[in-house]
Amino acid sequence: MTKVETLERLVHVPLGERSYDILIGPGLMTRAGGEISTRIKGRRAAIVTDENVGARYLDGLMDSLQTDGIEAVSVTLPAGEKTKSFDYLTKVCDVLLEARIERNDTVIALGGGVIGDLTGFAAGIVRRGVRFVQIPTSLLSQVDSSVGGKTGINARQGKNLIGIFNQPDLVLADTDVLDTLSEREFRAGYAEVAKYGLIDKPDFFEWLEKNWREVFAGGAARIEAIAVSCQAKADVVAADERENGRRALLNLGHTFGHALEAATQYDSSRLVHGEGVSIGMVLAHRFSARMNLVSPDLADRVEAHLREVGLPTRMNQIPGELPPTDVLMDAIAQDKKVKAGQLTFILTRGLGQSFVADDVPASEVQRFIEEMRPS
Amino acid sequence: MTKVETLERLVHVPLGERSYDILIGPGLMTRAGGEISTRIKGRRAAIVTDENVGARYLDGLMDSLQTDGIEAVSVTLPAGEKTKSFDYLTKVCDVLLEARIERNDTVIALGGGVIGDLTGFAAGIVRRGVRFVQIPTSLLSQVDSSVGGKTGINARQGKNLIGIFNQPDLVLADTDVLDTLSEREFRAGYAEVAKYGLIDKPDFFEWLEKNWREVFAGGAARIEAIAVSCQAKADVVAADERENGRRALLNLGHTFGHALEAATQYDSSRLVHGEGVSIGMVLAHRFSARMNLVSPDLADRVEAHLREVGLPTRMNQIPGELPPTDVLMDAIAQDKKVKAGQLTFILTRGLGQSFVADDVPASEVQRFIEEMRPS
Ligand SMILES: NC(=O)c1ccc[n+]([C@@H]2O[C@H](COP(=O)([O-])OP(=O)(O)OC[C@H]3O[C@@H](n4cnc5c(N)ncnc54)[C@H](O)[C@@H]3O)[C@@H](O)[C@H]2O)c1
Ligand SMILES: NC(=O)c1ccc[n+]([C@@H]2O[C@H](COP(=O)([O-])OP(=O)(O)OC[C@H]3O[C@@H](n4cnc5c(N)ncnc54)[C@H](O)[C@@H]3O)[C@@H](O)[C@H]2O)c1
Ligand SMILES: [Zn+2]
Ligand SMILES: [Zn+2]
Secondary structure (H helix, E strand, C coil), X not given: CCHHHHHCEEEEECCHHHCEEEEEECCHHHHHHHHHHHHCCCCEEEEEEEHHHHHHHHHHHHHHHHHCCCEEEEEEECCCHHHCCHHHHHXXXXXXXXXXXXXXXXXXXXXXXXXXXXXXXXXXXXXXXXXXXXXXXXXXXXHHHCCCCEEEEEECCEEEEEEEECCCCEEEEEHHHHHHCCHHHHHHHHHHHHHHXXXXXXXXXXXHHHHHHHHHHCCHXXXXXXXXXXXXXXXXXXXXXXCCCHHHHHHCCHHHHHHHHHHCCCCCCCCCHHHHHHHHHHHHHHHHHHCCCCCHHHHHHHHHHHHHCCCCCCHHHCCCCCCCHHHHHHHHHHXXXXXXXXXXXXXXXXXXXXXXXXXXXXXXXXXHHHHHCCC | CCHHHHHCEEEEECCHHHCEEEEEECCHHHHHHHHHHHHCCCCEEEEEEEHHHHHHHHHHHHHHHHHCCCEEEEEEECCCHHHCCHHHHHHXXXXXXXXXXXXXXXXXXXXXXXXXXXXXXXXXXXXXXXXXXXEECCHHHHHHHCCCCEEEEEECXXXXXXXXXXXXXXXXXXXXXXXXXXXXXXXXXXXXXXXXXXXXXXXXXXXXXXXXXXXXXXXXXHHHHHHHHHHHHHHHHHHCCCCCCHHHHHHCCHHHHHHHHHHCCCCCCCCCHHHHHHHHHHHHHHHHHHCCCCCHHHHHHHXXXXXXXCXXXXXXXXXXXCCCHHHHHHHHHHHCCEECCEEEEEEECCCCCEEEXXXXXXXXXXXXXXXXXXX
């Protein structure tokens, strides 16, 4: 046994006949062929990737597949959110059918959440479903988008409005490949890692406060943080696969976050998703304090940690002008079910004690934003 | 109780939490609003239809929905197989999102199998699934495509290659609307009705031999034939929702039939699906006789009945030239799994005694087609 192998972690997602494993550790990419061929019968595969990831990792993955007797084709798409469209969905389906991918053959998503969401959708609709393996390469996709089975594309009416639930057959989270991810993207993914602590794992949040530098540096702490995050999401998903109840907790920080993303027209030069979540989580804690659910000290503590890792925590850190408060409120109402002036928010009663509050007065939220926004 | 109501039949499709009812009878269209509003919470609906059906039935359906407090929008698409495309899928999704159809609102397919397949797919992917009601208006869609949950579109590589399983919440098969269906389309749907008899219901086939004129005329016999057909398909689907085993029997006549459809470039002026199935079922019976599984008398009997109702039963009845036999063989091999020169076919050991034969020598099939084709 080499050290490399002992570091590896396995998270099992128990979903009956849709159960699957998430492997987390270094060097997994070079073993992909072996891991896939022991689990999936078909000898054909199609890899979907984007330009950034493909340039770095496609050849290695192809080699690994070939070594294990899997014949693979690939398609490389532009990087970025715009790729989650009907046009690219059509394109990917066409590639899969041309490659004669059948029910027991494998479609591999090699990339971040954009590639994972698009490819998982395509794999679920070609021939009414073929095998699907996620090789998430961004921190966000390793700890969030590759777990849970949500796949899809964007519509002009909003993000992720078209898609299906499609659980993968296997997830290979190679923690080495995160070394080539930009600092900013790594930090954005880290916001989701911290989120799992803030939802219901106070010990994990404390551990992150102490060990975040090691998580950023790589090695055992990074693997640990990713494994805890995957396990946390897997637990929620196993309890609530189709998103009716508890799964809503995963939206901590996301109602404010999504509103800010919409307010910046999803312009990633101004704000990426994890940054919106970071600001959103701080706002959710501040708002909880304002509703007398927790002490303002907790909001300070959460903000201090996120600021320390380099994440934005306040609306005034977003470059450029923000729209007026009522436009932000519209975006919040869009995102959440509004019933008679009441909004649903994830609030907290303490560190790692988040809960779903479905009776938050819209007027309180509006006043709160007005005070918090840059003047 | 009026006579109309006593005629109505209900087929329940037992699929756990995806169970649903098929109502079959006269005048259902005018009661659609009531049937939907007692089963589905949402007060919004979007109707997808085609030009032929929309011109006749859209206003009536809208009225019925409005009467029961359901606010509906509609979109009317061109009639015909070409509408089962990514372009129209995109279009329908856009209409549903613009209409703000949410999880508990209803998408209604008003039309034949083309509209049902396309709409069911769209309803399954918008917001990862909203409510879906089928109002099938062709005989084929009432007895076949609206039961079983297969939805999808065509790709340039072949028919129905992209889609999902999406069980409807309700099917309303209004038997009156079949009066405006062309004779040719009615007959094509009838081929599928006869198919259920030939699969495993010899008594039903005998009943059809005696009563087919009443089925064509409308009234109680038509309702009976549709109800028996829906029940037959529902039984198979309940036993095998995701199509792994027994469901293959539904392909009786379809391997030959699909090859003929492909050979005529899906040109409906030459051959519609049910006509291909009719010829295919006769071929399947003749081939069974040739393999000494049944007497040639059975093939004669099946052919006599299908000819009597006006369906084509021989390849030489297809207008225009058919491609050479090896091209037909390629189409057959495409359609079915070929392992080492062996084809899978649905053959029969007697009236209503069909079975899956997965070791049919391709060479025998080739020779058989060579003899049967027009010279
Ligand atoms: N399905 C879900 O449950 C779920 C959950 C959260 C987010 N999402 C979706 O995920 C998407 C965001 O994911 P993301 O942040 O991974 O975005 P992304 O896929 O756009 O990746 C971010 C950037 O990093 C690059 N990149 C990725 N891995 C790299 C690597 N190892 N080295 C160098 N560059 C690399 C990409 O090319 C891209 O430019 C959004 O579309 C969001 O809606 C889905
Ligand atoms: N999902 C499944 O399980 C399944 C099964 C079998 C067939 N199919 C699909 O179904 C489609 C064929 O269905 P179809 O035969 O209903 O074709 P269709 O939808 O094209 O309808 C046939 C024609 O009849 C017209 N029409 C329908 N109802 C009418 C009415 N009441 N009055 C007047 N005109 C009417 C239509 O406008 C069309 O021109 C194919 O795409 C096939 O792949 C799906
Ligand atoms: Zn997120
Ligand atoms: Zn058919």
